[in-house]
Amino acid sequence: MSPIRDIDRTSYEPAYVQLINILKGQIAAGTYLPGSRLPSESQLCKRYKVSPMTVRRSIKALLDQGVVTTIQGSGTFVKAPDMGEARFSLEEFHSLFKDKVNTKVKILGAMVTRADRRIGGKLNVTPGERTILIRRLLVRKSKPFIYHREHLVYEPGRPIVEAELEVTSLHGLFQGTGESSLKRGEFAIKAAVLSKEEADILESAEGQPAFHLEHVFYDFDERPFSWGHFICPGDRVLFRADVGMIKG
Amino acid sequence: MSPIRDIDRTSYEPAYVQLINILKGQIAAGTYLPGSRLPSESQLCKRYKVSPMTVRRSIKALLDQGVVTTIQGSGTFVKAPDMGEARFSLEEFHSLFKDKVNTKVKILGAMVTRADRRIGGKLNVTPGERTILIRRLLVRKSKPFIYHREHLVYEPGRPIVEAELEVTSLHGLFQGTGESSLKRGEFAIKAAVLSKEEADILESAEGQPAFHLEHVFYDFDERPFSWGHFICPGDRVLFRADVGMIKG
DNA sequence: AAGTGGTCTAGACCACTAT
DNA sequence: TAGTGGTCTAGACCACTTT
Numbered sequence: 140m141s142p143i144r145d146i147d148r149t150s151y152e153p154a155y156v157q158l159i160n161i162l163k164g165q166i167a168a169g170t171y172l173p174g175s176r177l178p179s180e181s182q183l184c185k186r187y188k189v190s191p192m193t194v195r196r197s198i199k200a201l202l203d204q205g206v207v208t209t210i211q212g213s214g215t216f217v218k219a220p221d222m223g224e225a226r227f228s229l230e231e232f233h234s235l236f237k238d239k240v241n242t243k244v245k246i247l248g249a250m251v252t253r254a255d256r257r258i259g260g261k262l263n264v265t266p267g268e269r270t271i272l273i274r275r276l277l278v279r280k281s282k283p284f285i286y287h288r289e290h291l292v293y294e295p296g297r298p299i300v301e302a303e304l305e306v307t308s309l310h311g312l313f314q315g316t317g318e319s320s321l322k323r324g325e326f327a328i329k330a331a332v333l334s335k336e337e338a339d340i341l342e343s344a345e346g347q348p349a350f351h352l353e354h355v356f357y358d359f360d361e362r363p364f365s366w367g368h369f370i371c372p373g374d375r376v377l378f379r380a381d382v383g384m385i386k387g
Numbered sequence: 388m389s390p391i392r393d394i395d396r397t398s399y400e401p402a403y404v405q406l407i408n409i410l411k412g413q414i415a416a417g418t419y420l421p422g423s424r425l426p427s428e429s430q431l432c433k434r435y436k437v438s439p440m441t442v443r444r445s446i447k448a449l450l451d452q453g454v455v456t457t458i459q460g461s462g463t464f465v466k467a468p469d470m471g472e473a474r475f476s477l478e479e480f481h482s483l484f485k486d487k488v489n490t491k492v493k494i495l496g497a498m499v500t501r502a503d504r505r506i507g508g509k510l511n512v513t514p515g516e517r518t519i520l521i522r523r524l525l526v527r528k529s530k531p532f533i534y535h536r537e538h539l540v541y542e543p544g545r546p547i548v549e550a551e552l553e554v555t556s557l558h559g560l561f562q563g564t565g566e567s568s569l570k571r572g573e574f575a576i577k578a579a580v581l582s583k584e585e586a587d588i589l590e591s592a593e594g595q596p597a598f599h600l601e602h603v604f605y606d607f608d609e610r611p612f613s614w615g616h617f618i619c620p621g622d623r624v625l626f627r628a629d630v631g632m633i634k635g
Numbered sequence: 636a637a638g639t640g641g642t643c644t645a646g647a648c649c650a651c652t653a654t
Numbered sequence: 655t656a657g658t659g660g661t662c663t664a665g666a667c668c669a670c671t672t673t
Contacts, residue, residue: 153660153661153662154662155661167607169607179639181638181639189662189663190662190665191664191665192440192662192663192664193661193662193663195641196661196662198640209641210670211639211641211669211670212669212671212672213639213670213671214638214639214640215639215640220572222477222572222574223481225572226474226476227474228471228472228474228475229471230471233470233471321467321468321631322415322468322632323630323631323632323633324470324629324630324631325629326473326627326629326630327625327626327627328475328626329596329621330578330579330598330620330621331596332580332594332596346580348578348579348580348597349596350578354470359417377575377576377577378475378575378576379574379575380574380575381571381573382571382574383571384571385571401642401643402643403642427657427658428658428659429657429658437643438643438644438645439645440642440644441642441644444642444643457658457659457660458651458652458659459650459652460650460651460652460657460658460659461651461652461653461658461659462659463658463659
């Protein structure tokens with residue numbers, strides 16, 4: 140079917156990339172079926188006239204892509220697609236925030252509140268302490284799209300909190316400024332239905348399926364400073380993933 | 388705070404792993420803030436007395452983990468956490484299928500049907516053609532947990548389809564047998580609410596929030612052969628992800 | 636004992652960036 | 655021009671598996 144290629148030394152494409160594509164092409168074509176062993180690294184060195192490091196680099200890439208498994212002392216084997224390896228990204232969700240022409244952020248309100256047990260637990264403050272609640276609405280082409288509720292610790296001396304108050308573009312939340320002291324975040328996708336309040340704000344209907352994208356942000360002292368949810372009707376966003384060989 | 392470590396040559400831990408941890412530790416501790424430049428590769432070579440390849444390997448790992456960005460000719464820079472890089476896995480979902488003691492699969496029904504436009508579009512068969520509908524129930528500790536509806540192309544000569552009919556353990560769906568001709572799969576998470584039928588089967592209530600995990604499987608000829616949904620009440624599963632520095 | 640992948644060296648040359 | 659990351663060589667030694 141497909142002729143056996145060699146490495147083209149005149150190509151702008153690095154040798155290890157060419158080798159990756161050669162091997163992936165053979166696997167995709169069924170030359171090496173799932174479970175079967177690939178030629179050893181030394182064989183590949185001779186066959187394609189490249190150094191061991193270059194072969195290893197290609198194999199490592201296939202390993203990272205989940206295409207093969209390596210067993211020391213035994214060989215490199217083609218892996219069968221494994222549904223457990225699917226990885227869903229927020230790309231589609233994220234792209235909304237990059238589109239600064241059609242997407243605007245409206246502050247619905249910001250107020251000082253008292254932490255209940257739930258908020259206290261998430262932000263590691265004792266219930267009754269002051270916290271800040273910010274409600275934002277992401278508007279796309281003049282239509283409400285995503286509703287964001289965020290609870291912040293009330294600690295005026297903490298610059299990260301003050302910075303957060305000035306976020307009128309949610310872009311800042313998604314893509315760190317490079318100067319913030321935000322260290323890491325945790326996210327969770329939950330299935331939900333819209334409440335009356337949420338439906339009104341989002342111009343949808345109560346009981347409609349929706350995603351709750353929960354987040355907790357931590358500063359460099361490992362202290363949580365923000366907990367909240369992005370609430371999005373289910374028909375407005377989709378989380379996708381692929382497993383196994385992508386494309387041809 | 389934390390003393391500057393050297394590479395321990397007597398350790399079982401490879402030098403490049405030690406260097407990864409040293410650099411991550413320094414970034415996590417704030418020694419190198421987001422946006423700032425890491426020491427150059429040649430400086431790291433001298434400082435830690437390792438070869439260029441070893442340093443590059445460590446940097447590459449940080450690159451893959453999204454901790455740093457490299458700019459050729461300029462340097463390696465600490466990256467700020469980016470929400471767009473969150474990756475949600477099916478691990479929790481998947482683990483159900485591995486637990487063969489507590490998890491069983493019940494076939495609710497298998498029947499020959501005629502493809503409507505929707506099924507035809509997904510499986511690339513003309514509407515009116517015969518397809519197979521399989522309905523399965525994943526039972527956990529004697530309680531219904533996930534409902535699976537799968538449409539298969541009707542093509543008796545196609546071994547992948549015949550194999551599919553014999554899947555009484557969904558484990559086979561998740562973790563390829565190594566002999567199947569399943570090449571790749573596409574997944575999508577959709578927000579939904581339980582229909583009356585689904586609620587009855589899952590012993591839940593109509594209108595409850597739920598995930599629809601849609602899948603399409605392709606064989607080695609790039610032909611789709613299976614389309615279906617895993618339907619799971621929202622309170623039974625959670626999709627999680629982290630961004631930025633994990634742990635310490 | 637032979638073969639396999641895993642780690643590592645000590646360089647080389649190149650493309651690109653900053654000055 | 656000097657410094658940076660990107661690619662690559664031609665080996666070495668080790669841990670492990672297979673025979």
